[in-house]
Amino acid sequence: MTPIIIIGGGLTGLSAAWELETLGIPYTLIEVKPRLGGAIKTERRERFTLDGTQFIMEKYGAWDFLEPLGLADAIRSVGRYRDGRLAIFKDGTEMLTDALAARITHPVMTRMAVSSIGALDGGGFGVCLENGLLLQAQGVIVTVPARHISHLIYTLSAEAALLLDDYTYDHVVRVHLGYRADAFDPAVPVRDALPFKFLDTYDFPDRVPADHRLVRVGIRLDSPAMPDPAALIAEARTLIPTTVDPVMTWVYYWAEADPLTRYLPEHAVVMNRVDDLLPPQVRIAGSDYRAKRLEMQVSDGRLAARQVAAAIR
Ligand SMILES: Cc1cc2nc3c(=O)[nH]c(=O)nc-3n(C[C@H](O)[C@H](O)[C@H](O)COP(=O)(O)OP(=O)(O)OC[C@H]3O[C@@H](n4cnc5c(N)ncnc54)[C@H](O)[C@@H]3O)c2cc1C
Numbered sequence: 071m072t073p074i075i076i077i078g079g080g081l082t083g084l085s086a087a088w089e090l091e092t093l094g095i096p097y098t099l100i101e102v103k104p105r106l107g108g109a110i111k112t113e114r115r116e117r118f119t120l121d122g123t124q125f126i127m128e129k130y131g132a133w134d135f136l137e138p139l140g141l142a143d144a145i146r147s148v149g150r151y152r153d154g155r156l157a158i159f160k161d162g163t164e165m166l167t168d169a170l171a172a173r174i175t176h177p178v179m180t181r182m183a184v185s186s187i188g189a190l191d192g193g194g195f196g197v198c199l200e201n202g203l204l205l206q207a208q209g210v211i212v213t214v215p216a217r218h219i220s221h222l223i224y225t226l227s228a229e230a231a232l233l234l235d236d237y238t239y240d241h242v243v244r245v246h247l248g249y250r251a252d253a254f255d256p257a258v259p260v261r262d263a264l265p266f267k268f269l270d271t272y273d274f275p276d277r278v279p280a281d282h283r284l285v286r287v288g289i290r291l292d293s294p295a296m297p298d299p300a301a302l303i304a305e306a307r308t309l310i311p312t313t314v315d316p317v318m319t320w321v322y323y324w325a326e327a328d329p330l331t332r333y334l335p336e337h338a339v340v341m342n343r344v345d346d347l348l349p350p351q352v353r354i355a356g357s358d359y360r361a362k363r364l365e366m367q368v369s370d371g372r373l374a375a376r377q378v379a380a381a382i383r
Pocket residue numbers: 077078079080081082083100101102103107108109110122123124125126182183184185213214215218242244323324325326327328355356357358362363364367
């Protein structure tokens with residue numbers, strides 16, 4: 071029996087794996103997609119370094135995890151925000167998930183979805199894969215988006231599953247447009263962009279080629295279904311005061327963008343109740359639950375690893 075199974079290979083699941091490596095506890099990580107990293111995706115196009123998710127991050131205090139991952143010089147401050155700073159990864163946020171993935175020494179199963187988790191009669195847990203295979207583990211760390219979690223934990227606790235069954239998201243697609251700097255006058259306001267979620271322009275030298283400008287537009291969708299990327303680019307272009315064609319375009323779509331339920335006042339109480347309903351050997355962690363910012367996702371994954379490790383001793 072594997073001591074611990076981690077479900078989901080995004081930032082939280084990879085952080086849990088890193089913690090188990092440090093503790094010397096074997097695990098198996100299962101990820102439904104072909105690559106590790108989850109929603110975090112860095113794309114390089116026409117000398118632009120783009121991020122589909124975290125691009126500019128709020129940074130409060132030291133991020134102690136960077137140095138042991140060899141990333142002490144990987145971020146750069148690009149401004150102040152509240153009582154902290156705004157930071158970017160010089161070479162894209164995927165530097166972090168790549169560094170974590172490089173630390174993995176235990177088995178990883180990609181292109182494999184977990185369909186359910188159940189308690190076994192003789193102790194431990196059965197983790198059922200979509201192909202019917204049943205893996206056994208003493209403990210389980212679940213880091214999948216809330217949209218998928220209900221059916222996964224239903225046989226462990228129907229009440230916990232139902233508490234997370236009605237999770238809502240703001241479906242926002244990130245459209246990236248690269249322009250030559252002389253394509254439009256930055257003094258012309260382009261931010262007054264409702265009903266779009268956001269529109270910002272950047273010229274950070276690490277990420278944007280000299281004499282160019284990056285425009286990032288968040289376009290809200292009515293449903294989680296991916297619309298036509300060309301139509302989204304055309305829609306974004308209506309906001310930008312130029313008829314000059316962009317030199318680069320990239321549309322990043324991830325169905326579970328912007329969890330709204332996480333911001334409800336009662337959400338923390340719901341999560342405490344979910345934790346109480348689940349056995350201590352099964353922990354839920356990740357950005358849809360408690361970990362709102364990048365460093366919280368790292369610490370939430372690591373905390374879940376320590377909790378499950380303690381519970382299976
Ligand atoms: C479009 C977008 C923009 C964002 N922008 C920001 C931002 O600006 N700032 C910020 O702080 N955060 C942002 N986030 C959130 C941030 O990207 C995530 O919180 C971060 O990637 C950490 O995620 P995670 O590991 O908790 O979850 P994820 O990255 O979602 O990882 C979960 C993993 O579980 C896998 N999975 C799902 N179901 C199964 C299954 N049944 N079996 C096996 N594996 C499964 C998924 O494929 C995925 O790889 C954004 C997210 C999105 C989607």
